[in-house]
Amino acid sequence: MDVRLSPEQRALRDSAAQVVERWGPHAAGQLDDTERRAKLDAAVAAAGWRELRAAADEDGAPWASGVEVGIVAEELGRRLADVAFLGPTLAAELRRLAGAPPAPAPETVALVSDLSALAATVDGALPPRTVALDAQGSSTALVLVPAAGGLSIGQVAVDRGPAMAPARVDLTRPVVDVDAAATVEVLPHQDRVLTGTVLTRWTALGLAAACADLVGTMRGAVQLTCDYARERRQYGRPIGSFQAVQHLLADAHVSTEGSRSAALHAAWAVDALEPTDAVAAAALAKAYCARAARAVCETAIQVHGGIGNTWECLAHLHLRRALLSTDVLGGVGPSLARVLDHHGISDGIGDASGGERGLR
Amino acid sequence: MDFGDSPEEAAFRLRLRDWLRDNNPRLPASSTSDEYWAGHAAWHQALYDAGFFGLSWPTAIGGHGRPSVYEAIVDDELAAAGAPPRPHLGYLVQGILEHGSDDLQRRFLPGIVNGRDRWCQGFSEPDAGSDLASLRTRAEPDGDEYVITGHKIWTSNSDVADWCLLLARTHPDLPRHEGLSAFAVSMHQPGIEQRPIRMINGITSEFGEVLFDGARVPATNMIGRPGEGWKLAMTVVSHEREPGELGYVARYRKLVHELTAAVRQQPDHYGPEQRRELGWAIVEAEMLRLHVCRRLSDRLDGITHGPEGSIDKLLMTAVEQAVGHAALAVGGVAHGADPGGGDLGGGDDHAWLAVYLYSRAQSVMGGTSQIQRNLVATRILGMPAS
Numbered sequence: 001m002d003v004r005l006s007p008e009q010r011a012l013r014d015s016a017a018q019v020v021e022r023w024g025p026h027a028a029g030q031l032d033d034t035e036r037r038a039k040l041d042a043a044v045a046a047a048g049w050r051e052l053r054a055a056a057d058e059d060g061a062p063w064a065s066g067v068e069v070g071i072v073a074e075e076l077g078r079r080l081a082d083v084a085f086l087g088p089t090l091a092a093e094l095r096r097l098a099g100a101p102p103a104p105a106p107e108t109v110a111l112v113s114d115l116s117a118l119a120a121t122v123d124g125a126l127p128p129r130t131v132a133l134d135a136q137g138s139s140t141a142l143v144l145v146p147a148a149g150g151l152s153i154g155q156v157a158v159d160r161g162p163a164m165a166p167a168r169v170d171l172t173r174p175v176v177d178v179d180a181a182a183t184v185e186v187l188p189h190q191d192r193v194l195t196g197t198v199l200t201r202w203t204a205l206g207l208a209a210a211c212a213d214l215v216g217t218m219r220g221a222v223q224l225t226c227d228y229a230r231e232r233r234q235y236g237r238p239i240g241s242f243q244a245v246q247h248l249l250a251d252a253h254v255s256t257e258g259s260r261s262a263a264l265h266a267a268w269a270v271d272a273l274e275p276t277d278a279v280a281a282a283a284l285a286k287a288y289c290a291r292a293a294r295a296v297c298e299t300a301i302q303v304h305g306g307i308g309n310t311w312e313c314l315a316h317l318h319l320r321r322a323l324l325s326t327d328v329l330g331g332v333g334p335s336l337a338r339v340l341d342h343h344g345i346s347d348g349i350g351d352a353s354g355g356e357r358g359l360r
Numbered sequence: 361m362d363f364g365d366s367p368e369e370a371a372f373r374l375r376l377r378d379w380l381r382d383n384n385p386r387l388p389a390s391s392t393s394d395e396y397w398a399g400h401a402a403w404h405q406a407l408y409d410a411g412f413f414g415l416s417w418p419t420a421i422g423g424h425g426r427p428s429v430y431e432a433i434v435d436d437e438l439a440a441a442g443a444p445p446r447p448h449l450g451y452l453v454q455g456i457l458e459h460g461s462d463d464l465q466r467r468f469l470p471g472i473v474n475g476r477d478r479w480c481q482g483f484s485e486p487d488a489g490s491d492l493a494s495l496r497t498r499a500e501p502d503g504d505e506y507v508i509t510g511h512k513i514w515t516s517n518s519d520v521a522d523w524c525l526l527l528a529r530t531h532p533d534l535p536r537h538e539g540l541s542a543f544a545v546s547m548h549q550p551g552i553e554q555r556p557i558r559m560i561n562g563i564t565s566e567f568g569e570v571l572f573d574g575a576r577v578p579a580t581n582m583i584g585r586p587g588e589g590w591k592l593a594m595t596v597v598s599h600e601r602e603p604g605e606l607g608y609v610a611r612y613r614k615l616v617h618e619l620t621a622a623v624r625q626q627p628d629h630y631g632p633e634q635r636r637e638l639g640w641a642i643v644e645a646e647m648l649r650l651h652v653c654r655r656l657s658d659r660l661d662g663i664t665h666g667p668e669g670s671i672d673k674l675l676m677t678a679v680e681q682a683v684g685h686a687a688l689a690v691g692g693v694a695h696g697a698d699p700g701g702g703d704l705g706g707g708d709d710h711a712w713l714a715v716y717l718y719s720r721a722q723s724v725m726g727g728t729s730q731i732q733r734n735l736v737a738t739r740i741l742g743m744p745a746s
Contacts, residue, residue, distance in 0.1 A: 001369060001429040003657040005361055067361050226741050241744040243730075246737030253736055254674045261651035268363050287643050336639040343642060344624050348632035 003264060005071070013071045019043045020079035028312050031082060031171055041083040041137060044076075050088040050106075053205065055096045062096060066205055066270030070212035070263060077216025077325070078223075080317050082172040084108060086213065086328070087134030090206050091142050097198050098153050099191025103140075108132050110141035110156060110178050115327040116334060118199075119178075120144035121154060126180050132158045133328065135176040145186055150193035154184040170324035171317055200275035203329055207282035208270050210328040211263035214289040217325065218256040221300040221318035225249065228304055245303055252299045255292035262288045276342070283330070283338035290332045293322035363653060365433070373433050379410050380441040387444045393714065396444065397565035401520070404447040404475035413446060414473040416659075417453060421469035428659040431604060432652055439613035446607040452479055452525055454605070455596035458665065459542070459584035468523070468544055480521035480547070482512040482570060483593060490731050492527075493536045493590060497572065499528035499543060504579050506530070508545060508572040514725065518554045518568035521547045525596070526577075527589050540589030544581045551575035561717035595665045600726045601673035604652040608676060612645040615683050615715060619690050634689040641686035644679040651675055667739040670732040677722045677729055684719025687712040 005013065023040035025031050044050065049072045052064040069089055076085050087108030094109065095102060110119040113129035120127075121143060132141040135158055145154040159179055168175050192198075226249060229240030239245050266285035269278040297319035301308035308315045330338070337347035365373060383406060387399045407413040408422070415430040417423025424430075434446055449472060456469055471477030488495035497510025508528060515524070524545045531539035547554075551574040557567040584592050599605040619638055623630050630638075655672060691712025723729040737743040 001363060001365060001432060001653060001657065002660060003361055003363055003654050004660065009361060222741075226743070229743060238744050240737070241746050243734065243746050246741075246743050246746065247730070247733040249741055249743065250674070250733035250736035253741055254671050257671050258647050258651060258675045258678075261654045262647045264361070264654065265363055265650040268361060272362075272364055284643050284646055287639070288647050336636065336643070339642055340635060340639045343620050345620065345627065345635060345638070347639070348630070348635045 003268075005067075009067065009071055012068055013075060015047065016049070016072050016075035017078075019047065020075055020081050024079035024081050025172070025314075025317075028171075028314060028317060037082055040081060044081070044083055044085065050085060051092055051102070053089055053093040053096055054102050055099075060096055060099060062093070062271075066208050066267040067264075069205065069209050069270075070267030073209045073212035074216035074219070074263075077213035077321065078220040080172050080217075080220065080314065080321060082136070084134045084136040084138060084173070086173070086206075086209055086325075087132070087138060087141075089209060090133075090202070091138075093202055093205055094142050094153055094194075095187075097192070097202060098187070098194055100153060100187050101189055105139060106137045107155075108135050108138040108141045108158070110143045111328070115175075115324075116330050118144055118202075120151065121146070121184050124184070126156065126178065126182070126184065128180055130156075130178040130180060132176045132178050134173045136174055141178060142187075143184060144194070144199075145184060147186075147193050150195045151199070152190050152193060153187045155187055156182045156184050168324075170320045172321055173324060175324070197275050200279050201270065204266070204275065204278035204282045205270045206329045207279070207286050207335075208263070208266040210325045211259070211266050211282065211285045211289045213325045214293040214322055215256065215260050215263045217318050217322045218252070218259060218289075218293050218296045221297050221315065222249070222252050222256055224314055224318070225252070225300045225303045232305075239303070248299050248303055252296040255296055259285075259289040259292045280338065280342035283335040283342070286326075286330065287332055287335035287339060290322075290326040290335065293326060294319070297322050363650075369430070369433055372430065373437060376412055376434065376437045377441070379412065380437060380443055383410065384441050384443045386442070388711070393711075394563050394565040397517075397563075399444075400447065400517075401475060401478060403444055407446060408474045413475070414453075417469075417473060418457075421453075421457075421465060422473040428604070428656040428663075429653070431607065432609075432649075432656050435607055435610040435613075435649070435652070438607075438610040439617065442614055442617065443610075445610040445614070447475065448606040448608070449479065450605040450607075451596050451599035451602075452481065454599040454663075454665070455525070455542075455592050456583060458595045459588060459592040464544070464581075464583055477522045478517060478520050479523045479525060480515045480518045480568075480570075481596070482515055482524045482526040482545070483596075484514045485511055486513055490728055492593065493540070495527060495529065495540070497526070497528045498532070499526075499530050499541060499577070501530075501579070502576075505576045506543065506579060506582075508543075508551070508575040508577060510572050512570040512572070513557075515568050515570050516566055518547075518570050519556055519565065523547060524570065525583070526572075527593050530586055530589075534587065537590045538587050540593070541586050542583045542589040542592045543577045544583060545572075545575060545577045549575055559718070560720065561714040563714075563718075597727060598665045598667070598669040601669035601676075601732070602655065603648055603672055603676040603679075604656045606676075608680075609645070609649045609652050612648065612679050612683050615687065616641050616645045619683075619686050619712075622690055630690065637682075637686045637689035641683045644682040648675060648679045667735050670727075670735040671740070673726060673732050674729060674736070677732075680719045680722040684716040687715040687719075691716070 053062045056063040090109045091107045110130050110132050119130045140155050143154050144151045232239050262285035266282040269281035300315040304315050307313050340347050388396045414423040415426045416428040419425045485495045499506040526543045526545045529539050530541040553571040555569045556564040558564045
């Protein structure tokens with residue numbers, strides 16, 4: 001056991017940090033700066049980070065493990081990167097698992113409307129409401145379609161019309177409606193049918209990446225808030241010198257560190273454990289990180305005082321980003337239910353698998 | 361980055377698992393019953409003699425010189441077997457290793473590590489709790505000895521201890537942090553009175569008060585230089601706050617396994633709220649296991665005695681109290697609703713209630729949660745002193 005990042009992993013983290021420091025939004029007003037965002041997008045594309053889970057060889061092994069995906073997701077989340085990563089990463093993973101060729105153009109995945117599961121067609125039709133996750137720059141999204149012996153991948157166009165704005169909760173990663181009547185085209189050249197076990201591993205990757213994003217969002221919010229507490233003065237001294245404020249910040253930092261430990265394990269588990277154990281590790285991390293992230297981001301707003309409640313302050317961007325990542329593939333309640341289910345206990349509320357909405 | 365075992369680690373794990381099959385004393389969870397404390401020394405010695413204790417400590421003092429991550433494997437296997445956690449005295453070892461002379465290390469550490477000498481820690485006093493540096497116990501020179509006068513409290517294992525790591529004021533004229541020195545004081549002498557303290561869950565064996573009235577200690581038993589006592593105390597408490605040093609992951613996971621088994625056996629007995637409390641206990645305990653893996657891995661770069669232990673302490677406290685809440689939810693407040701049965705032992709209260717009540721102490725002992733938050737804010741986050 002050695003859970004330190006390797007030198008290569010530290011280098012990856014540092015280069016992701018450099019890119020977002022340089023091109024990420026440093027103020028809410030910069031979200032409208034399309035030139036800046038295009039540069040951030042180009043830097044992420046040039047680094048190949050969205051293809052970390054694409055097939056690297058004929059056996060279908062990915063270029064990088066869940067750990068590297070987590071490292072990039074955490075850094076992008078930390079500085080509120082407003083370009084796609086999670087969606088394209090999950091799309092690349094689906095293509096790899098199905099043995100399909102790499103995407104010719106930017107692409108994401110389509111989820112059911114509460115984001116709790118990948119959308120799947122029934123009798124050729126999409127669920128009444130389907131959304132494309134993290135759709136910045138993507139013109140198509142992947143869904144599941146029934147196939148002999150399992151499921152295959154289908155592709156659907158992402159609506160680029162007026163529905164594109166506003167971006168709903170997360171101002172940095174748009175969730176876009178998919179026209180329920182849109183035609184789903186089965187991707188050609190799929191080598192393998194997707195079984196439940198294979199898709200369980202896909203879910204583990206999605207949850208683990210969402211956890212890493214939550215950890216990044218929390219780290220960014222704590223950093224932002226500590227900087228403010230050192231600068232902002234009341235009663236003739238920095239507000240960070242008051243114990244009441246210090247204890248809020250300490251709790252936020254401690255929750256972030258606990259989240260990081262759980263999220264690192266989830267990222268490692270994606271490839272290292274059996275699928276059911278990997279998804280259980282990811283669900284456990286998700287329950288912990290999601291509960292922590294909301295509290296941490298609320299603290300960020302609180303310590304910023306009145307300013308924290310204004311549109312211009314970055315604190316609410318962290319909270320909004322956390323709320324979206326929380327719901328991706330199941331938030332606190334469903335994740336806790338998964339944890340209990342893994343220990344042979346139902347949550348006593350409903351079926352741990354969540355019922356009809358789609359495939360998790 | 362790898363949470364998995366190397367081949368050597370896997371072999372060690374299997375050896376420990378085999379040994380536990382025949383050597384699990386099946387004591388109740390620590391700190392929740394006097395029965396546990398009665399079996400504590402025998403368990404320590406058995407674990408040591410079989411080669412499963414003191415893994416990361418130097419071989420010269422009876423350790424095995426292995427990387428700290430082996431401690432995480434021990435905790436895993438103890439929890440899985442339902443065995444008691446490893447004895448939690450690593451913070452004393454770290455303090456003496458860091459501040460004691462080679463001679464003192466040779467004299468005292470092997471006995472601490474092998475469990476033949478039992479130690480207690482005399483730091484807190486009735487008027488020196490969070491404000492430890494205000495302590496008033498005096499050590500006055502008399503020839504080549506010091507004479508001890510004072511009152512210590514919250515002294516774990518004072519009833520059975522052979523030795524006390526005592527913090528006392530040797531230089532009353534110096535500024536308060538600079539006037540303290542540390543000693544290894546024999547508990548077997550006149551001038552020492554030990555009184556047990558009964559805690560809120562009824563146990564009497566863990567904590568005591570110790571009154572020193574003319575007890576003597578040779579000057580050669582001073583650990584570190586005169587006036588180095590505060591530094592030693594800070595080294596000790598920094599590790600006393602680390603679950604990786606204490607082995608508490610095994611303690612929490614053992615409790616969680618037992619609670620999970622109770623709910624699984626009688627699912628109809630428990631509603632959504634109780635299951636939710638159990639769910640959070642599972643999540644918190646596992647988070648701490650993973651966090652300890654991370655912190656013990658960091659020691660591969662070398663051990664430090666910094667403020668990060670305060671983060672660990674706050675995480676550990678959240679875990680202990682989440683497990684306590686699950687124990688309360690699953691056990692209920694009435695004796696009759698205790699599916700854990702009386703076999704965990706629990707003083708006057710039934711076992712799960714005792715677990716819950718004991719958990720309230722975790723946010724106080726080893727430095728209160730308020731103190732830990734002060735340390736995290738000022739020493740890690742760089743907030744100005746209040």
